Amino acid sequence: MQLRPKQWTKCLLVFAAPIFAEKFLDPSAMLKTVIAFFCFALTASAVYIVNDIMDVEKDRLHPEKAKRPIASGVLSIRTGIFFGVFLLIFSLSVAYYVTPVFFGILISYFTINLLYCAWLKHVVIIDVMIIALGFVLRGFSGAAVVDVGITSWFILCTMLLALFLALSKRRHEIEMLNGDREKQRKVLEHYSIKYLDQLISIVTSATIMTYSLYTASSGPNAYMMWTIPFVIYGIFRYLYLVHMKQGGGSPEKSLLDDKHILLTVILFTFSVIGIKTYLQ
Structure with a gap:
């Protein structure tokens, strides 16, 4: 549609x-x-x-x-x-x-x-x-x-995760289009697989580190740290799809089609709601 x-x-x-x-x-x-x-x-x-x-x-x-x-x-x-x-x-x-x-x-x-x-x-x-x-x-x-405030941690985590998805999308486009990539998307002539892999590596590390620091400072008991494994697994699973399954071109498709990522997102969401409701 x-x-x-x-x-x-x-x-x-x-x-x-x-x-x-x-x-x-x-x-x-x-x-x-x-x-x-x-x-x-x-x-x-x-x-x-x-x-x-x-x-x-x-x-x-x-x-x-x-x-x-x-x-x-x-x-x-x-x-x-x-x-x-x-x-x-x-x-x-x-x-x-x-x-x-x-x-x-x-x-x-x-x-x-x-x-x-x-x-x-x-x-x-x-x-x-x-x-x-x-x-x-x-x-x-x-x-x-x-009408609630938004923390700098939230902005950083969102921005870094979005960069991770956008860079993965560009990598997928280069792999899929091969020699015709400039005709389809002009900016792809300025990217290479090696360069994008370096950027993805930097952003991946920054995303996990930023989210971990956010959860560690989220309260006196830092129960939100229990959600870190979901974030790590979700990112690693996405990288698996990008590098091993030639995926990553459509984040929404990965979310809906890959049961591992979908389940991870669901468990992460309910974990956050549970922690916010009963433990903090």
Whole structure:
């Protein structure tokens, strides 16, 4: 589908701040968070439409992207524009009703991604940093709608994990496209497998270390440290998919298709909720 509902799983990060802030037992807060999830998902879908329209010719040469509605001709560009504008107006209107701060975050997200589609995705290193920023803004959204503070630890962990996923995606694209990579995504000519592996190694170490330090300082008893094994296993499992199964091109697909990662995420989430509810 043109809306790419599988990629909406990225917007589950909206729930992170309310959960870590122990707002998951507040019906009003969770209702706002659910609304924020769908607003962000629809705004992201509007971005996907813009991207598919701008890249329609390149997508038609791609083995997977050629199947997308606009690239395949199933959905006309005019209809895509109309639908994208409708989604954006609707999501922004609801967001403003929830809180003007959330409205501002969505505007920022859409504007940054317009720049990404038009220019920044062709700028080496900046391209993956913009992707990471999108995840950080999702995290900010959850904090904004329930009116809780967001720690520097949360921002760092989110940014580093997003960089890990973005770099893995670039590595997968180089492996999949081989000699045609520059035709499909110009920025790939500035990357190599060796260079990306070095960056992934740095970001992996930083992510695990940052999350470990966060849990160690999360309270007098630091029960959150019990969740560290889930984070380590999840990252290592993803690296296994990247290096041994030629995966990593689609984080949302890995989450939904790989039972190990899905179970790890579920266990991590319930562990955090349990610790926040009964032990802290």
